[in-house]
Amino acid sequence: xxxxxxAVDTVLAETLDGFAAAHADIVSLGGGHKFIRRKALxxxxxxxxxxxxxxxxxxxxxxxxxxxLDAACPGQVFTSPTPDQMAEAAAxxxxxxGCLFIVKNYEGDVMNFEMAAEMSDGVMQVVTNDDVAVExxxxxxxxxxxxxxxxxxxxxxxxxxxxxxxxxxxxxGDRVNGATRSMGVALTSCTVPAAGKPNFEIGDDEMEFGVxxxxxxxxxxxKLAPANAIAAEICEAIASDLGDRIRGNALLFVNGxxxxxxxxxxxxxxxxxAQFEKRGVTVVRSLVGSYVTSLDMAGCxxxxxxxxxxxxxxxxxPVHTAALRWGM
Amino acid sequence: xxxxxxAVDTVLAETLDGFAAAHADIVSLGGGHKFIRRKALxxxxxxxxxxxxxxxxxxxxxxxxxxxLDAACPGQVFTSPTPDQMAEAAAxxxxxxGCLFIVKNYEGDVMNFEMAAEMSDGVMQVVTNDDVAVExxxxxxxxxxxxxxxxxxxxxxxxxxxxxxxxxxxxxGDRVNGATRSMGVALTSCTVPAAGKPNFEIGDDEMEFGVxxxxxxxxxxxKLAPANAIAAEICEAIASDLGDRIRGNALLFVNGxxxxxxxxxxxxxxxxxAQFEKRGVTVVRSLVGSYVTSLDMAGCxxxxxxxxxxxxxxxxxPVHTAALRWGM
Numbered sequence: 001x002x003x004x005x006x007a008v009d010t011v012l013a014e015t016l017d018g019f020a021a022a023h024a025d026i027v028s029l030g031g032g033h034k035f036i037r038r039k040a041l042x043x044x045x046x047x048x049x050x051x052x053x054x055x056x057x058x059x060x061x062x063x064x065x066x067x068x069l070d071a072a073c074p075g076q077v078f079t080s081p082t083p084d085q086m087a088e089a090a091a092x093x094x095x096x097x098g099c100l101f102i103v104k105n106y107e108g109d110v111m112n113f114e115m116a117a118e119m120s121d122g123v124m125q126v127v128t129n130d131d132v133a134v135e136x137x138x139x140x141x142x143x144x145x146x147x148x149x150x151x152x153x154x155x156x157x158x159x160x161x162x163x164x165x166x167x168x169x170x171x172x173g174d175r176v177n178g179a180t181r182s183m184g185v186a187l188t189s190c191t192v193p194a195a196g197k198p199n200f201e202i203g204d205d206e207m208e209f210g211v212x213x214x215x216x217x218x219x220x221x222x223k224l225a226p227a228n229a230i231a232a233e234i235c236e237a238i239a240s241d242l243g244d245r246i247r248g249n250a251l252l253f254v255n256g257x258x259x260x261x262x263x264x265x266x267x268x269x270x271x272x273x274a275q276f277e278k279r280g281v282t283v284v285r286s287l288v289g290s291y292v293t294s295l296d297m298a299g300c301x302x303x304x305x306x307x308x309x310x311x312x313x314x315x316x317x318p319v320h321t322a323a324l325r326w327g328m
Numbered sequence: 329x330x331x332x333x334x335a336v337d338t339v340l341a342e343t344l345d346g347f348a349a350a351h352a353d354i355v356s357l358g359g360g361h362k363f364i365r366r367k368a369l370x371x372x373x374x375x376x377x378x379x380x381x382x383x384x385x386x387x388x389x390x391x392x393x394x395x396x397l398d399a400a401c402p403g404q405v406f407t408s409p410t411p412d413q414m415a416e417a418a419a420x421x422x423x424x425x426g427c428l429f430i431v432k433n434y435e436g437d438v439m440n441f442e443m444a445a446e447m448s449d450g451v452m453q454v455v456t457n458d459d460v461a462v463e464x465x466x467x468x469x470x471x472x473x474x475x476x477x478x479x480x481x482x483x484x485x486x487x488x489x490x491x492x493x494x495x496x497x498x499x500x501g502d503r504v505n506g507a508t509r510s511m512g513v514a515l516t517s518c519t520v521p522a523a524g525k526p527n528f529e530i531g532d533d534e535m536e537f538g539v540x541x542x543x544x545x546x547x548x549x550x551k552l553a554p555a556n557a558i559a560a561e562i563c564e565a566i567a568s569d570l571g572d573r574i575r576g577n578a579l580l581f582v583n584g585x586x587x588x589x590x591x592x593x594x595x596x597x598x599x600x601x602a603q604f605e606k607r608g609v610t611v612v613r614s615l616v617g618s619y620v621t622s623l624d625m626a627g628c629x630x631x632x633x634x635x636x637x638x639x640x641x642x643x644x645x646p647v648h649t650a651a652l653r654w655g656m
Contacts, residue, residue, distance in 0.1 A: 003515075006556050018599075021614070260585070261586045265332075268346075326653055
């Protein structure tokens, strides 16, 4: 295992200490290392809280700040955070307008956020499930929540900043999730520090279509193919799942899994954009980079969100987090 | 070779097409694929032009835009751009106040930028050489220019935006370069698409201290060590090279080489910060991420820039590029 670490047991705490020190203008740590919180809370604003296993950075800690999350609760690598983390975060960042939990659809996350919601007052939840690859997989009943979660957090975060009420934000989050589809492909596996070996085996000439962000199996194992063919298969899966809804304006988000060079992500963006434009989509917003990662996995996912004007406006609204920043 | 590509010959063009499409609000392509230029030029401002071999993205194309570069000239992967690329870029983005070329110290780049300067009027140059690892190496006489180049481009870019004259910008660039030191470490090699195999061999339990951003040999091959020990060796190399100058305020920049997860970069940042603070440095600005990469190399570099108030102010000034954006 080739990693920059000191000891398996201290990886998460040292990472969080480094993150908090590097971004001390935006965030601070709460409850020891239980959550990352926005430094300056905004009284009267609904608090947005997300979280999940670590190893997907910058999701979610890198999305805490003005215009996105008020807190993020990091579990150990690929392990759900515990209910007390979310409950303590909610107690600290709720300024009286309630909390919206944004939860990726994994059984552990759903259960633990649900328990935290029961421990807290005034909580509603949005569960993301944008991954079209498979129904019911390792760790998940139904579809997995993946990179589309960032889109939900950005758009709902902007609406929360405007002072929208909890129930409105819940409805908006569900609507964005419903307009969002993703699918990924892995070229390599990823190695959890505590395991010390790759999460799954994959041949030198193979890729995994529809891989999960923890290395869960996807739709099929295939031989390596040209980027255009890979993009065609992923975009077709997204398009056929969207059906009639694939028309008009969209956000195209090409996401690296952690070990994929920038050049390859832009090349895939180019290929995916052609696929969607061929189907009549107008790509009006774009995001390319490694935002929802799987440790050191080489691979990428493609996310398409069909945008209405309200959603596009919230996407454009100012944001100031470690990983996304514009307009301020 | 596991990469998202269609064909070796089209990698660069497809990458640039994707980049230009994703960031059409900021950049456009010039001369076919000869250079990436800032979409909206500012009459009377000195034009900043950089470039070099591709494979280091987001450097330099991702740094074109308000507050940084006016143009970036991409060579083929790990290959210098040709003089006509820089000359054409200069002809297109020089609005009359002259051009400053910012050049990483590699023989091919230095020669080709020099030829372009001779083909153009009103050009001055800053050559960066922040890498303390080795003197004279593969491709380089003297020290290599690495991640510190980004710091030079940001600070000089802000000063250019303020309307400073060419000679002032040249002097500022030289001053920032002189206040900046870097060193890197590789855990893995990197694979150039046209070669199809790793640039160098490295054992499963080895790392290369002082590696270059093209996989050039560094100071020594060593057995894997804990992150704190790695940070200690790199920071000591930087500190001893700075000598008496290592006091006061600094920018600490931990840079991933392309395949290093965010968690590990923040863990290394945490370790490096402790090393420099122990030596009396006050870290007042931070940057953590994969900005000056080596394709799919796992590894990182640490850069320290000793900041005076003018430099800190320019670092904070608004910037709007694909890879760095704040204040607007």
